[in-house]
Amino acid sequence: MKEQPTQLRLDNQLCFSLYAASRQVTRLYQPLLKAHGLTYPQYIVLMILWQQDGLLVGEIGKRAQLNSNTLTPLLKRLAQQDLVTRVRSERDERQCHIYLTDAGKALEAACSCIPQQMLAQTNMPVADLQQLKALLDTFLSSQLSDN
Amino acid sequence: MKEQPTQLRLDNQLCFSLYAASRQVTRLYQPLLKAHGLTYPQYIVLMILWQQDGLLVGEIGKRAQLNSNTLTPLLKRLAQQDLVTRVRSERDERQCHIYLTDAGKALEAACSCIPQQMLAQTNMPVADLQQLKALLDTFLSSQLSDN
DNA sequence: CTAAATTATGTCGTACGCGATATAATCATG
DNA sequence: CATGATTATATCGCGTACGACATAATTTAG
16 A cells, blocks of 8 residues: 555546446346346347337437447347347438337337336435436536537 | 336436446546556556555456456556566465556556546536545445345 | 365457448538 | 538447356365
């Protein structure tokens, strides 16, 4: 152990807590999602499509905050599992609509208990969880980014 | 758009905010760390070693919450960059101590301004950031996990 | 003492993330 | 109406994450 600038200590860093918490959540989801053959990012994309079907790849990307370099392979894997179909737009051949298949639609009901199951894995009061989410959303929109 | 259980809506999910915020932070770190040839997980490992040098792979793993399947290749890349050396323990040949090289030690000073630079990229009050970290740490320790 | 259990690290396979770049379609402008 | 700019998606490369398994060293029990 040594004297050291306080700010470089890992246990003082918000960013590390964020990084650790995010991975822990993904690990907690994993057994619940594996039962349906899904990963967490795949589940996110499906939640987006359950809310609005037939979106373009780019629209899904905006909502999930993922680009085509991540989404294209992910969507192909969902298509391989017959959960979605990829349909080129007729107006604009560059665009690609993503539609849920019947199996993809049916998965929504099967996944409806997952939020409850996740919630059951913490003993933190719901009010605190809501405040945490509110702070995270403020943090997300407080970034002074260039683009 | 359709009627839907509120809990399956992405914009209502703490877990997604966490996932998005974590990735955004990593993206914000990237240009700062790239200047030193580092990724964010590599920077985490170095911060751990700056605090205490010569740790075992497993000790680093406990602090970073990463296993050997992630750490071993990462440490090899740090060794390739001459930032750390890997030394087998003489008492127990299974163990592997990780020591900073002079270059690895020198990086600490070079990185000392990074926390400030990260902080400068948000306009969120410091008190809110502290509260966010406190809630995240509570969340992290509130998981009723099996292991 | 020795075989079985445990432990520390490493390897493998799959799926992200994301910067950089490619490709092809559409748009804009002269 | 041609051609350069823009846009949507895809591909490539590298570095994580992480479950499952491998390997080798140490410990534990009988």
